[in-house]
Amino acid sequence: VQxxxxxxxxxxxxRLVVCGVLLGSLEQFSIVRHFSGNxxxxxxxxxxxxxxxxxLGVLEKHFSIILLIQAIISLAVVVIGPFAFGGNILLLxxxxxxxxxxxxxxxxxxxxxxxxxxxxxxxxxxxxxNLSANRILIAVAFIAAQGALSYLTAGIAKLISSxxxxxxxxxxxxxxxxxxHPLAFSWLQKYPTLSxxxxxxxxxxxxxxxxxxxxxxxxxxxxxxIGLSFHIGCAVFMGLxxxxxxxxxxxxxxxxxxxxxxxPM
Amino acid sequence: MDFALRNVAFEDxxxxxxxxxxxxxxxxxxxxxxRFKWWRYVTRxxxxxxxxxxxxxxxxxxxxxxxxxxxxxxxxxxxxxxxxYINSKLGWRWIWNPSRYPSKGLIDLIQSLFYNIKAxxxxxxxxxxxxxxISLLYFVMQQPQVKGTTHRQFAIVANQSFNKCxxxxxxxxxxxxxxEL
Numbered sequence: 091v092q093x094x095x096x097x098x099x100x101x102x103x104x105r106l107v108v109c110g111v112l113l114g115s116l117e118q119f120s121i122v123r124h125f126s127g128n129x130x131x132x133x134x135x136x137x138x139x140x141x142x143x144x145x146l147g148v149l150e151k152h153f154s155i156i157l158l159i160q161a162i163i164s165l166a167v168v169v170i171g172p173f174a175f176g177g178n179i180l181l182l183x184x185x186x187x188x189x190x191x192x193x194x195x196x197x198x199x200x201x202x203x204x205x206x207x208x209x210x211x212x213x214x215x216x217x218x219x220n221l222s223a224n225r226i227l228i229a230v231a232f233i234a235a236q237g238a239l240s241y242l243t244a245g246i247a248k249l250i251s252s253x254x255x256x257x258x259x260x261x262x263x264x265x266x267x268x269x270x271h272p273l274a275f276s277w278l279q280k281y282p283t284l285s286x287x288x289x290x291x292x293x294x295x296x297x298x299x300x301x302x303x304x305x306x307x308x309x310x311x312x313x314x315x316i317g318l319s320f321h322i323g324c325a326v327f328m329g330l331x332x333x334x335x336x337x338x339x340x341x342x343x344x345x346x347x348x349x350x351x352x353x354p355m
Numbered sequence: 356m357d358f359a360l361r362n363v364a365f366e367d368x369x370x371x372x373x374x375x376x377x378x379x380x381x382x383x384x385x386x387x388x389x390r391f392k393w394w395r396y397v398t399r400x401x402x403x404x405x406x407x408x409x410x411x412x413x414x415x416x417x418x419x420x421x422x423x424x425x426x427x428x429x430x431x432x433x434x435x436x437x438x439x440y441i442n443s444k445l446g447w448r449w450i451w452n453p454s455r456y457p458s459k460g461l462i463d464l465i466q467s468l469f470y471n472i473k474a475x476x477x478x479x480x481x482x483x484x485x486x487x488x489i490s491l492l493y494f495v496m497q498q499p500q501v502k503g504t505t506h507r508q509f510a511i512v513a514n515q516s517f518n519k520c521x522x523x524x525x526x527x528x529x530x531x532x533x534x535e536l
Contacts, residue, residue: 117453128497130457135494138486189403198460224370231466232377240409247410261416267516275517287495294461329448
């Protein structure tokens with residue numbers, strides 16, 4: 091773990107997060123019908139949210155092509171990485187297309203997409219117009235800080251919620267079709283203690299995340315393994331598949347910053 | 356030599372700008388989590404939604420499915436309620452879940468409508484002019500119509516789909532709107 095240098099961490103984070111962007115563009119391409127006709131994201135449905143609409147007509151006609159270009163550029167970034175020749179241009183192009191797709195859609199975004207945008211903007215700053223060690227350090231620190239903030243905020247918000255403290259939140263979330271699972275719900279309905287333990291485990295893990303990563307090396311590894319398992323669980327039982335790429339994707343930056351701060355000056 | 360010096364000066368300046376932008380963004384992200392009332396004046400400028408909201412499923416976890424349903428009116432008689440379905444394959448959602456986009460899109464519109472209902476509680480009719488209401492109404496009106504439909508109405512209902520004991524709760528009932536074929 092101590093061999094994690096900033097460049098390696100930055101490179102790995104970009105590739106992992108862009109894997110999620112690739113998945114998102116292919117998923118949106120597969121439901122492109124929702125962006126036209128009587129779909130949820132049809133022009134007429136999103137129009138009330140647009141203040142200026144100069145490109146919407148053009149975008150409407152070529153939206154499936156734009157999603158395909160987004161997928162191709164994402165794949166290229168995943169394969170060659172941000173440090174290869176032209177990697178910085180590809181990152182900038184990908185950022186532009188992601189912003190365009192998000193702007194066109196207006197609704198339907200989630201936390202994973204927000205984290206991906208944060209990583210892409212920070213990465214573009216770090217490698218454009220040229221690669222800079224100082225700017226990579228700043229970008230890695232920024233990404234790691236946003237990662238830690240995300241867990242801490244989620245933890246505190248759950249801690250102040252009576253539904254989470256009572257231990258019913260996970261059971262009730264899993265009872266829904268949108269973010270639930272029939273099998274998991276039936277277990278938790280049968281054994282409410284499991285739901286209670288689950289709620290408090292999530293609260294404690296998220297609240298203590300920024301402290302635990304600065305503990306001994308075994309605690310750092312354990313925290314990240316628990317985090318990864320948590321996101322796998324959320325993907326399997328709640329359908330939050332994009333979070334599996336965006337959040338564990340920033341772990342390399344977190345590890346790099348932790349070791350950087352631990353090195354005696 | 357002069358060119359090299361200028362390059363170094365540009366590099367240093369750009370690095371300072373990047374450091375300032377990213378540290379301001381991070382501080383703004385921290386403030387954004389507190390949802391202060393005055394902060395709304397700042398978020399108005401966040402057109403690309405780059406300020407993250409990290410309080411996933413809290414403090415109010417989404418414990419109900421929100422369904423958009425609509426019915427046609429034929430003069431004075433009402434037709435059956437119909438639901439707009441977004442199917443997702445539960446077994447594959449962990450790796451491939453395209454339905455999360457339209458599903459979340461509809462939930463965002465519905466949540467925005469609920470926010471407006473609360474915000475305009477003194478003038479309930481004002482909700483009809485809100486972006487989310489117009490958007491949902493347009494979406495509902497675009498769904499296939501049968502011959503003879505004069506008006507269409509939509510509603511938001513909530514339940515816990517996997518909980519057999521859960522009952523359907525009507526959260527919102529819209530006005531009747533003239534249907535144009």
